[in-house]
Amino acid sequence: MEEQPIICSSCLGENSHVRMKRHPNGEECRFCTRPFTALRWSGDTRVGKMKKTVICESCARARNCCQCCSVDIDYQIPLDLRDAALKLAGIANPYSVENTSKNREVKAIIGDKIEKRLKNEETETAEEKKEKMRDILTKLAQKLGSGAVANTSMPKERTSGGSTTKELSKTIAALPFGGSLALPKNNEDRSFFVFGFSADMPQYKLSEFFETHGKIESVRIVHKAKCGYVVFDSRSDADKCASAISSNGLNSNLATAGLILVNSQPVRVSWGNSQPLGRNNDEQAKIAQVVTKVMKQLAERDALQKGKRTKKLNGSHSTKRQKLESQERTDKETKEVKQSYKALSRDLEL
């Protein structure tokens, strides 16, 4: 008897019977490159009206996917996600997308092998298949339950060697790490220095955040250097943004760069005009190191400030003198911060 094609219900469409045309050797299988008997029909759901199979039957069977749209036939999820889930659950899958060979000839040979193996495996009944799938899902659920599926691979900070040139330390020294959200003297300034995000922060998330305060003229995010610039169209929007950030409840210390949370990551923002951010990977990696150090210092400083503030609240006598004192203190702190950056760039020079 003729084998049933492996096609998911959304590709087949709504009708209870589908009229299909058969084209012997009509398509090249997208997985194994071998020609196979393609089927064409007119589906009417989802996107695309004319449907056809693009994956040969044995490849589809081995991967348990739709011959037309390549989703997993049982769960209707993309293959790469299913394979990633199986991998997380520790289930071996010889046919995963990852393991696919890049070489045309090897692909075809593997395709032949799969077909032979599947012919011998005819004995596997539907009941057995169900049992197998149940096992897989239970395994996966157990893993999920035990929390073993957390991202295991943590980044290793690459310590890139190579000497730092004078120019780079100049570049780093020019970066406004010591800046704050206090109004700058120059009325033309409408640019923010943004730093401290990690490599997986999408640029559009950052622009979305700033766009809530006004129109953006340009965005320049260099992930490798962990910093960048956001320039507003107008000064008034930039002002709005600055005051919104300083009053977002995360910033008690206004003398240093403001803290915001984007994509649940801490990011620092201060006024600052565009400066070069390193010309190559090595330079940018060096800048990133400095950014990491600065983030650490700023966090420590914030923690300190918080401690002081609670003490002050306990004392509960707010006089003008104290205000002045705190002003002095913050000024001093700013100086300290600035000095430490200079020290940092000197470090790198060595």
Add this chain to the structure above:
Amino acid sequence: MVQQIDLSKPARLQVDPDQIQDDDKPPQTGHTFNVWYLQWAGGDPTARDQTKLKFRLDVEKDSGYTRAKDGRSLICLFYSRGCCYRGKDCLYLHRPPKPEDARIATQDCFGRDKTGDYRDDMSGVGSLSRVNKTLYVGGIIATDKIHEQVSKQFLEYGAIDKLKVLPAKKCAFVSFRLEAEAQFTKEAMDRQSLGENDVLTVKWANEDMNPEAQRLVQQEIEAQAIETVKRLLGSDDSLSRSTKRHKPSKNASQEQETVDESQIFDDIPREEVAHDHSEIEHIPIETSESRDGLIGKARLKLLKEAVTRYKEAQKTKATPFKSLATEYTSD
């Protein structure tokens, strides 16, 4: 960020059909004109890529409603290149891709079939072998503001995830939020220019072999996979979705009309349908019983419990803001 696009207005004509000339040869880049491929043969093979196209998509002005149904239709390839002459009568969508669009993994957002492998020069529709959201942009002329320039012009067509400009190598790599956005931008920006004298070549980027980049890709896939499995385990509906029949559409007649007309633009050569060896057969679709859910009620309950346990474990793991600062100091 992609600006909000006004789709309440009709899509405008991007090209006046009367202005199109039949003998519209591309600028001479070779010795002889091949009438079959509409290309110049001989000469420098890369010269073709260095001529700027006549049209360019202006998302704000060109977008609008067409006869296509949002969510069920594909995006107009001619629109993406700025030269659809059908305007509001087009049967394809005149707007950039959106995250909620239904997509088929074997096709791009214009409905063209992906191939098994990339072309040798990484041009073309793209490959089924991996999800690629990154474009290679060549032919950049380095200036001081090049990063801002690339960013500004590319984010008209999609939300940029990452942008890396290599001025010394005259190229840039742009990653998007969606694969469909990369597909769309590739068509929209290929052989266009950022400034005055440059012509961009936009192709698919090769896999980034940098271990850090690989880790990020892996992390993203894992997060999506966990999300997907949670969703599957979380709802009985999606488990049995493959067994459910969609409700028949109300306006079937209207649909039928669309099918016929869409063939004008369809990429599939029609003659193949009337293939000599073709035979017509009726294939009965499996009844819902034969593909019943793989999981019994009891088993499903067990899975759900596991997921809630997992979610709770995640919750406690998630760092509330208070500890964020200290977390950071631990580096």
